[in-house]
Amino acid sequence: MKICVLPGDGIGPEIMAQAVRVLGALDLKLEMEEALLGGCAVDATGNPYPEAAQKLARAADAVLLGAVGGPKWDALPREQRPERGLLGIRKDLNLFANLRPAILYPELANASSLKPEVVAGLDILIVRELTGDIYFGQPRGIETREVEGTLQRVGWNTMIYAEYEIRRILKVAFEAAQKRGKKLCSVDKMNVLECTQLWRDIADEMAKDYPDVELSHMLVDNAAMQLVRAPKQFDVMVTGNMFGDILSDEASMLTGSIGMLPSASLDADNKGLYEPSHGSAPDIAGKNLANPLATILSAAMMLRYTFNQEEAAQRVENAVKKVLAQGYRTGDIHEPGTNKVGTREMGDAVLAAL
Numbered sequence: 512m513k514i515c516v517l518p519g520d521g522i523g524p525e526i527m528a529q530a531v532r533v534l535g536a537l538d539l540k541l542e543m544e545e546a547l548l549g550g551c552a553v554d555a556t557g558n559p560y561p562e563a564a565q566k567l568a569r570a571a572d573a574v575l576l577g578a579v580g581g582p583k584w585d586a587l588p589r590e591q592r593p594e595r596g597l598l599g600i601r602k603d604l605n606l607f608a609n610l611r612p613a614i615l616y617p618e619l620a621n622a623s624s625l626k627p628e629v630v631a632g633l634d635i636l637i638v639r640e641l642t643g644d645i646y647f648g649q650p651r652g653i654e655t656r657e658v659e660g661t662l663q664r665v666g667w668n669t670m671i672y673a674e675y676e677i678r679r680i681l682k683v684a685f686e687a688a689q690k691r692g693k694k695l696c697s698v699d700k701m702n703v704l705e706c707t708q709l710w711r712d713i714a715d716e717m718a719k720d721y722p723d724v725e726l727s728h729m730l731v732d733n734a735a736m737q738l739v740r741a742p743k744q745f746d747v748m749v750t751g752n753m754f755g756d757i758l759s760d761e762a763s764m765l766t767g768s769i770g771m772l773p774s775a776s777l778d779a780d781n782k783g784l785y786e787p788s789h790g791s792a793p794d795i796a797g798k799n800l801a802n803p804l805a806t807i808l809s810a811a812m813m814l815r816y817t818f819n820q821e822e823a824a825q826r827v828e829n830a831v832k833k834v835l836a837q838g839y840r841t842g843d844i845h846e847p848g849t850n851k852v853g854t855r856e857m858g859d860a861v862l863a864a865l
């Protein structure tokens with residue numbers, strides 16, 4: 512079981528250190544090797560996804576990633592930015608299926624920004640397409656051209672999906688729904704965008720092959736509203752790259768903090784990259800303040816999806832539940848009466864619970 516570990520930037524190395532400790536305590540034959548991705552890789556090599564990381568990631572069975580990016584690199588040309596490294600590795604490894612489960616642990620009901628009764632028992636799976644859409648569509652650019660008689664700067668991107676891309680992500684979503692509550696909500700903007708009209712048409716066609724799954728459609732603006740009005744109406748949500756990016760950050764807050772939301776990005780053979788859904792949190796980096804649980808829970812997803820180690824995955828998840836029940840809280844989920852700890856101490860608590 513070979514794991515390529517990419518701590519990245521900002522809080523990345525801090526949260527990754529805790530996830531690696533947890534994995535190391537599991538009595539599994541895991542081989543972990545580190546490489547640079549993101550801003551740290553730009554600093555060292557000028558390339559956000561350098562060859563060493565490419566080699567290691569391609570040879571590994573799974574990739575565990577912290578987070579990339581930060582203000583230090585924001586002014587660089589686009590192809591040298593840390594985020595380009597992240598998009599590059601997703602595309603390189605063909606990780607088109609991004610699973611972002613938003614689960615509310617009962618102990619965190621009061622940390623959610625919504626009333627406890629609205630979120631109690633929440634368990635949503637967001638299936639986000641990850642290698643297409645406006646993120647990768649061509650043409651794209653910024654240029655100066657004549658517009659209505661004056662020279663102006665124009666910026667443009669292309670929202671585009673080919674049928675095979677839509678079919679393969681919907682297949683993942685239908686199959687996930689079959690294994691869960693058998694409800695699938697496909698989110699689009701078909702009232703305006705042709706690209707997502709095609710998405711909806713294909714979802715309707717495929718629904719015939721999954722008679723046990725109840726398929727519904729929702730426009731993305733309504734979906735954003737419904738997620739905070741009555742989130743428990745959802746079981747599995749499936750959507751494109753950009754809508755999924757936005758809706759999964761929104762859903763994370765229902766669970767108490769974005770520091771709780773893990774993710775798996777899978778190819779067709781369940782080779783995967785696992786990372787928290789949050790970013791490099793430059794505002795709290797280097798201060799032992801970040802919540803490592805999303806990364807630790809991402810490691811649990813890795814054990815489940817890539818390595819078929821369901822028991823070990825549950826052991827890690829149960830340890831997380833236990834530390835929450837014991838009252839351990841990083842600043843992002845802290846409330847009066849609980850025990851405020853730092854990143855490292857949260858890792859210590861998870862290890863003790865294991």
Ligand code: NAD
Binds near residue numbers: 792793795
């Ligand atoms: P962010 O997710 O990094 O931070 C948003 C807010 O959430 C901040 O206040 C931060 O302190 C807090 N937060 C995030 N993770 C936390 C954790 N584990 N524990 C406690 N608090 C946490 O989003 P941003 O500020 O918009 O982006 C910062 C940088 O991260 C940017 O360069 C962005 O491109 C990058 N980014 C990377 C990824 C990734 O690597 N997958 C994802 C999102 C953003």
Ligand code: IPM
Binds near residue numbers: 594597
């Ligand atoms: C995420 C991030 C990335 C995305 C950025 C950093 C490229 O926001 O993983 O959600 O938009 O996919």
Ligand code: MN
Binds near residue numbers: 756757760788
């Ligand atoms: Mn995002």
